[in-house]
Amino acid sequence: MIIDVHGHYTTAPAALGQWRDLQMAGLQDPRRTPGAADLRISDDEIRETIENNQLRLMRERGLDLTVFSPRASFMAHHIGDFETSSAWAEVCNELCFRVSELYPAHFVPAAMLPQSPGVDPRSCITELVRCVEQYGNVAINLNPDPSGGHWSAPPLSDRSWYPIYEKMVEYDIPAMVHVSTSCNACFHTTGAHYLNADTTAFMQCLDSALFQDFPSLRFLIPHGGGAVPYHWGRFRGLAQALNKPLLEAHLLNNVFFDTCVYHQAGIDLLSRVIPVKNILFASEMVGAVRGIDPQTGHYFDDTKRYIEATPHLSHEDRSQVYEHNARRVFPRLDAILQRQGR
């Protein structure tokens, strides 16, 4: 079985974007602010966007199931205030829930949070609870920079984040640490901001005692961990200089990397350097890089091909990366699969 732990509903029906446009117009003229009921998307529209895109590609590539969350770049937590983010998260999370209801064998939802710059992360708990308890979400996406590229929030090791972690521990759900659109002209969203955030979050964990406070907290660092595996020696050396334990003990019971690295050499490095137990299969498809690699004739984001071809993974390793690590890191996903007899 092959589980892709990193998929977003990037292909949602156009009505969702129109609803968001209205919501943004409402920031200037509150009379235009739409209600949740103003978003009308039929099941057939959902089916069309899923079957022609993610599900088609999953079938072509032999992927069984995707952990599916709202489009990361559209979270845009920097827009408006907490109420804005709250209403937006509600409609986006409901849509992913509906996808999971229509395709229970293929999609399991993960939640975006109604984060907002300068607002206490505790404010996100209500939506988190709703998504876990009512929608069966198996994870959350946590944005370490709700400002969208201005990095005005404290590091993830700051105690202000702890209420979210307490709830994650209570529910035994992991967080994928994933930023959204950059509104800082310095940072291209998918070419710089995403990768920078991955590296930044890892180093925030390294330079802290966060996992002493939360021994069972689990973070998934997407996009292959940003710059981290490529600079693994640097991080081992920095941990040593900062008098931290070896990374295996200090971080690798809690921090995991996905395989959204879009060429063979990158996956080879990831699987050579990072212990197999810490690597989870993912493609972030349909996502940042949608084209076909002229060097291979295959989609850049068809990451299964690289996993299959890498010399650093045995058959048993691959089944860990494809399935067993995900079932361990996402226990609620495992529970769903067990109920399905899988």
Added chain:
Amino acid sequence: MIIDVHGHYTTAPAALGQWRDLQMAGLQDPRRTPGAADLRISDDEIRETIENNQLRLMRERGLDLTVFSPRASFMAHHIGDFETSSAWAEVCNELCFRVSELYPAHFVPAAMLPQSPGVDPRSCITELVRCVEQYGNVAINLNPDPSGGHWSAPPLSDRSWYPIYEKMVEYDIPAMVHVSTSCNACFHTTGAHYLNADTTAFMQCLDSALFQDFPSLRFLIPHGGGAVPYHWGRFRGLAQALNKPLLEAHLLNNVFFDTCVYHQAGIDLLSRVIPVKNILFASEMVGAVRGIDPQTGHYFDDTKRYIEATPHLSHEDRSQVYEHNARRVFPRLDAILQRQGR
């Protein structure tokens, strides 16, 4: 011959730090502001710090020459205003010049610029000219984020940077794109901010036509290019999605990567993915990671060992990485070496 293109005077005599402390005190109480003449460092003090540190390690490792610039983390362009940065750059650049005068066979200077947040980059030209014409500097360090982690400057493709580029082209000198200390609590300086800046700068170049405007402009991206080589497939795919030419044509006549990657797997990836002509040997020693790797028994930053061991470089490739690429990218360094009969 082995040229290390990335060294900083991290071991400068304590008097330099004391001068800087006084300068910062002067921001509160201008009567305390020191003049350049208040910095007194003897040639013997310089010899002691160089011979016991960089030169000792260069001899142990078999490196012949280092392109040597002021300590990157101490540039701290966010402190004070242009006058502050200007006075600080002057004393730091003079010190590296003195090192190069004392050890002309081993150190060639590169300049820090008196950048300051919100100040026109044109203001740096006077110091740049002084360093090239009077001190024989062969390169500059260009900080894409003088704010120190708040990223308030425009991207490197913005026309406000062009006066610096015009002068670089006139003098035929490259810039190493190198940030300084982070004063944003989100970013650990050497574990996040440095690597993020490398990735960010590369993507700013990718998402622009900068090298159409300056076909002979050359940037060295340090720290092995941040996350870039590890995500080379992602960047190739993004270039394609942005309708840019292939990276070889779009960037690789102008953008170069150093080898400051502190483990074998990282150097293996770099040398597998990036064309040999774009890789320049460097160690950034004595720098961010000064310890000994318990897995190898050697210094993390002894990057020559990884270059020697990588299967992706032939003997001829190695001599390009060690010497010939540096002489091509730093023509004024080549001219100095030729005058020395090397």
